[in-house]
Amino acid sequence: MKYPFPKNFVWGAATAAAQIEGAWMADGRGPSIWDAFAHTPGKTNQNQTGDVSCDHYHRMEEDVALMKAMGLKAYRFSIAWSRIMPLGRGAVNEAGIAFYNRLIDALVAANITPWVTLYHWDLPLALQMELDGLLNPEIADHFACYAEVCFERFGDRVKNWITFNEAWCSAVLGHGIGYFAPGRISQTEPYIAAHNLLRSHGKIVDVYRKKFQAAQRGQIGITNNCDWREPKTDSAADRAAAERGLEFFLGWFADPIYFGDYPKCMRDAVGDRLPKFSAEDRALIKGSSDFFGLNFYGGMLASEPPANRDMTVTAPTGNGGMAADQRVELSDDPTWEKTDMNWNIVPDFCRKMLNWIDRRYGHPPIYITENGMALPGEDDVTVAVCDERRIDYIRRYLEACHAAIHEDKVDLRGYIVWTLMDNFEWALGYSKRFGLHHVDFTTGQRTPKASAAWYAAVMARNGLE
Ligand code: PNW
Numbered sequence: 001m002k003y004p005f006p007k008n009f010v011w012g013a014a015t016a017a018a019q020i021e022g023a024w025m026a027d028g029r030g031p032s033i034w035d036a037f038a039h040t041p042g043k044t045n046q047n048q049t050g051d052v053s054c055d056h057y058h059r060m061e062e063d064v065a066l067m068k069a070m071g072l073k074a075y076r077f078s079i080a081w082s083r084i085m086p087l088g089r090g091a092v093n094e095a096g097i098a099f100y101n102r103l104i105d106a107l108v109a110a111n112i113t114p115w116v117t118l119y120h121w122d123l124p125l126a127l128q129m130e131l132d133g134l135l136n137p138e139i140a141d142h143f144a145c146y147a148e149v150c151f152e153r154f155g156d157r158v159k160n161w162i163t164f165n166e167a168w169c170s171a172v173l174g175h176g177i178g179y180f181a182p183g184r185i186s187q188t189e190p191y192i193a194a195h196n197l198l199r200s201h202g203k204i205v206d207v208y209r210k211k212f213q214a215a216q217r218g219q220i221g222i223t224n225n226c227d228w229r230e231p232k233t234d235s236a237a238d239r240a241a242a243e244r245g246l247e248f249f250l251g252w253f254a255d256p257i258y259f260g261d262y263p264k265c266m267r268d269a270v271g272d273r274l275p276k277f278s279a280e281d282r283a284l285i286k287g288s289s290d291f292f293g294l295n296f297y298g299g300m301l302a303s304e305p306p307a308n309r310d311m312t313v314t315a316p317t318g319n320g321g322m323a324a325d326q327r328v329e330l331s332d333d334p335t336w337e338k339t340d341m342n343w344n345i346v347p348d349f350c351r352k353m354l355n356w357i358d359r360r361y362g363h364p365p366i367y368i369t370e371n372g373m374a375l376p377g378e379d380d381v382t383v384a385v386c387d388e389r390r391i392d393y394i395r396r397y398l399e400a401c402h403a404a405i406h407e408d409k410v411d412l413r414g415y416i417v418w419t420l421m422d423n424f425e426w427a428l429g430y431s432k433r434f435g436l437h438h439v440d441f442t443t444g445q446r447t448p449k450a451s452a453a454w455y456a457a458v459m460a461r462n463g464l465e
Pocket of ligand 1: 016019165166169225295370418425434
């Protein structure tokens with residue numbers, strides 16, 4: 001074997017509740033902000049919603065069988081808060097608990113380690129309506145109560161917890177450019193939402209550590225996303241722009257956890273719009289992650305913009321983050337291959353990102369909790385099953401991971417593919433397919449793509465040939 005991975009390396013595939021479950025009103029589930037957003041005409045591709053999606057809620061046993069068939073070692077999924085607590089607080093919905101109990105039991109029986117994300121963007125709608133959701137500091141207490149129910153009910157079998165998936169998306173896409181739920185457009189609110197997400201993360205981890213961790217012996221952390229920023233030229237200004245871009249993207253969420261505060265460049269640029277941590281918040285947030293979760297998808301060239309450039313971002317993906325504040329000009333190298341999301345395929349950027357995290361945050365254990373690609377033409381199942389380009393993509397990213405581990409000595413402990421099966425790709429609806437399995441959204445039929453068998457072989461031998 002050319003590229004063996006460390007013993008105990010975590011191999012997995014991921015999904016998220018709002019993207020696969022469907023059954024949006026079944027068994028007492030309350031609505032989420034993504035239901036409201038998707039049901040607002042004009043917000044998603046062809047006004048598509050997650051109402052039915054893959055109908056995983058009703059096909060869970062079949063889906064676990066798919067995972068078992070490929071010898072999946074770990075499965076990362078998220079819990080829909082509004083199935084557990086339909087109004088986000090108060091009464092617990094036992095039918096929702098029962099669903100996740102059945103799922104977890106099925107995984108354990110199939111020898112698949114559950115990795116559970118507590119929040120993958122689907123805030124109970126009631127909390128948005130009553131409290132303004134993430135903008136209200138009180139949200140941290142509600143997050144902590146919900147999480148406590150999950151630890152209590154599932155923590156005997158779940159040993160790997162992720163508090164938040166990509167807080168950057170909730171902040172920037174949800175509260176900055178309005179591309180994601182709850183669809184807010186503001187230059188101030190992203191910083192408030194981010195702040196309350198970090199405070200919520202701190203509280204959730206505190207609950208876990210004080211009440212559950214000793215007995216349940218699991219680990220808890222947060223997953224952030226970041227795209228690499230490569231200096232466009234070797235000039236000091238472009239190198240500084242790239243570094244600033246990374247601090248605005250990832251440092252925003254990781255610096256408070258590892259250092260207790262936001263990056264200095266953000267303080268300088270954002271001024272009074274950037275909230276301050278109270279001593280109490282800081283004590284909860286600093287040191288609050290047992291591992292570093294990273295979702296990695298791409299990168300761009302970064303350069304210092306001309307002084308008079310208007311940086312206001314209106315582009316849907318908002319890849320520039322809070323662009324007017326960070327002032328980093330982003331561009332592509334025309335030779336780069338792209339995915340169907342238009343994201344650049346540059347495996348070396350993954351290695352660089354891992355090294356940046358390793359150095360900046362003092363050699364933390366890292367798990368890649370998402371990486372994968374969307375391919376065009378895959379609505380047609382006969383096209384989808386020949387996904388050689390996806391195999392090539394995953395192979396090259398895994399080679400980059402292997403180099404980071406063995407040559408750079410990064411403590412990378414796992415790689416989780418996005419995603420187990422085609423699903424509701426948020427604002428892009430069903431127009432983008434990332435799955436190792438094709439889903440026919442009319443019949444619900446699942447069909448393994450070539451990448452599923454290939455990935456099964458990689459997991460079985462714990463490495464690449
Ligand atoms: C991640 N962007 O989201 C999510 O965690 C998944 O739920 C999602 O399906 C996957 O990546 C693929 O998109 C992102 O526009 C979605 O910059 C959009 C962006 C970034 C991450």
